Amino acid sequence: MKRQDKAQIIEQLKEVAERASIAIVTDFKGLGVEDFTNLRAKLREVGVDCQVVKNTLARLAFEGTDHGILADKFKENCAIVTGYEDPVAAAKVVAEFAKESKTFELRFASLEGKYLDEDGVKALSLLPSKEELLGKALGTMNAVPTNFVRVLANVPRGLLNVLTAVKDQKEAA
Known part of the structure; x- marks a missing residue:
């Protein structure tokens, strides 16, 4: 060579x-x-x-x-x-x-x-490969706001359940 x-x-x-x-x-x-x-x-x-x-x-x-x-x-x-x-x-x-x-x-x-x-x-x-790690990180980042929205949605839902129970009680009486 x-x-x-x-x-x-x-x-x-x-x-x-x-x-x-x-x-x-x-x-x-x-x-x-x-x-x-x-x-x-x-x-x-x-x-x-x-x-x-x-x-x-x-x-x-x-x-x-x-x-x-x-x-x-x-x-x-x-x-x-x-x-x-x-x-x-x-x-x-x-x-x-x-x-x-x-x-x-x-x-x-x-x-x-x-x-x-x-x-x-x-x-x-x-x-895990780079794509798998990015997918897991994205899933974790997405889970936080999703869970936060669910918690906030439960507050009015609980109030609505209480009001419905009071209404049913008054109608029964």
Whole structure:
């Protein structure tokens, strides 16, 4: 590979690392081409990229970015999974694929500059997605005014029940 090609790959990977909120490093040794293609398709569905790059190029690209803590850890065969908007989605797909495959392994990750080991990525994959969290927050925010209106509506309803009972009592007498 020519020096100019290497410089271009480093620059592209550096741009990806700067935009990414999560970078997951995996071991794909022994994984078939068909299985790896399936993984990439699953990752693309949730807006996540996966690249196989030489370790020295990855080291150079990741230095000076938020994910710089990973630069010294690139060893053997590795694929880099980068997620941009929802880091939980990337972790879910990778952790699920690692469960299904005997040869594919999670190694470590960087979540917005913080190092995560394999267990940390698996724990991240158990969290609800961004949409689920937003839905729960919206439901909670909506519940407060709804309950307040119900409480205020019960005051006239209670008064009306008392007046109706007094009317019924007077009619009976």
